[in-house]
Amino acid sequence: MLEKMDLAAPAQESPCGPERRCIFRSYCVKETVSIYARAEIDFRASETCPHNLQVCCKLENIQVPVPAPNPKFECGVRNIEGKPVPIVKSREEETDFPEFPWVVAIFLNASTEQKFIGGGSILAPNVVLTAAHIVYTRRTQDLVAxxxxxxxxxxxxxxxxxxxxVLETICHEQFHTGTAIYDIALLILRxxxxxxxxxxxxxxxxxxEFLNFERCFVAGWGKPSFEQVASMRNVLRKVDLPIVNRTECQQRLRSTRLxxxxxxxxxxxxxxGERGLDACTGDGGSPLFCPLLDHPNQYFQLGIVAWGLGCHTEDVPGVYANVFQLQKWLRKNLKDLDVNPNYFTPTFTTEYFDRQMHSKNLTKL
Known part of the structure; x- marks a missing residue:
């Protein structure tokens, strides 16, 4: 659904000149053109707009999509074109808005400003999942999700x-600051x-669950390199990665300084372990998530960015907290908090039901 921008609403003086305004490229359309027919759009690019994804556009050509009410709640659903959301396109390595709506930025309230310290993911309206090493030494009252x-x-x-x-911080009782084992934490929102x-x-x-381990995603705002001079990214970045099995990963890590x-x-x-594709410093706490084979647009969190040896090095995988392995701790705490599991549990599919029945039959044999 598209609606015309309210031209009667007061606006700041536009750097584009009279009767024009800076707007996202995908919102600058002709009257008879679909918002997604980008090949036909007459862009009015200008270096004067404050953001590199904006262009100068005539007021009569500005149309902003209005999200339709969400008819069905489902966790882990990726927002892609064709869905009733106002997608904003970005560069290839950056996410579109709002492609992965569960990714959270965690800040520390400093004296004069908020300081970005890492990432996290939403499990329920009042619960964020992150890495213990991000929040372990922080005062709870200073944290902002x-x-x-x-x-x-x-x-x-x-x-x-x-x-x-943040109202409460719950770190794994066995988290070790030196080795980062059990690097998992929950933030309970006020x-x-x-x-x-x-x-x-x-x-x-x-x-x-049948997950597709061939290509998973990690998403965060971390630095592009481990160098001190590198700065955090402005726009949420995504990297697609393969899962590396434990035996192979340990063998590769043994060939390093470890x-x-x-x-x-x-x-x-x-x-x-692929050159140029990796999480990096500042991505700590960000989610590693994989698509479901039965429904490839629905994602399950498999890991949390923990540590690595530099960044982007070929044949050196990144290391993540194993969410699947730590589920017993995770689900116990969620149950103790009286969190409704429907928030993070997908609806039953025919495929999952068949696997469940097959598993029960094997148990009887």
Whole structure:
């Protein structure tokens, strides 16, 4: 659904000149052109707009899509073109807005400003999943979880983000600051989030879930390199990675400075090892998620960015907290908090039901 911009509403003076305004490229359309028919759109590019995804557009050609009410709640659903959300296209390595609505930015309230410290993911309206090493030494009252974020240095998104203060921090009791084993934590929000198109939870994998491990995603605002001079990214970035099995990962890590006696702890899982494709410093706490084979547009969180040896190094996988392995701890705490599991549990499919019945039949044999 498209609606004309309210031209009667007061606006700041436009750098584009009279009768024009800076707007996202996908919102500058001709009257008879679909918002997604980009090949036919007459862009009015200008270097004067404050954001590189904006263009100067005639007022009569500005049309902004209005999200339709969400008819069915589902966790882990990726927003892609064709869905009733105001998609904003970006560069290839950056996410579109709001492509992965469960990704959260975590900030530290400093004296004069909020400082970005890592990522997280939404499990329920009042629960965020992150890495323990991000929050372990922080005062709970200083933490802020920002949901629905995309560009952390601007507020140009068509739907506003939501800042939430943290009421309680729950880190795994066996988390070790030196080795980062059991690197998992829950943030309990002081005010529950209102779930909408750009703020939704991710799914947690069930025991009989069939995931596609060939290409998973990690999404965060971390630095592009490990160098001190590198700065955090403005726009949420995505990287597609393969899951690396434990034996292979341990063997690869033993060939590094960790040495031949290194043992990969059971609370870790590995992904990546491809040149130029990796999480990096600042991505800590961000989710690693994989598509469901039965429904490839629905994602389940498999890991949490934990640590690595540099960034983007070929044949050296990144190491993530193993969400599947840590589910017993995770689900116990969620149950103790009286969190409704329907928020992070997908609806039953025929395929899953068949697998469940087959599993029960095998148990009887």
């Amino acid at each position: 920002r949901a629905g974020e995309w560009d952390i240095h601007s507020e140009i998104e068509p739907l506003r983000h939501k800042n939430c203060l 005010t529950p989030l209102e779930l909408t198109h750009h703020i939704m939870p991710v799914c947690l994998p069930r025991s009989l 040495g031949r006696y290194f043992e990969l702890h059971e609370s870790f899982i590995c992904a990546g």
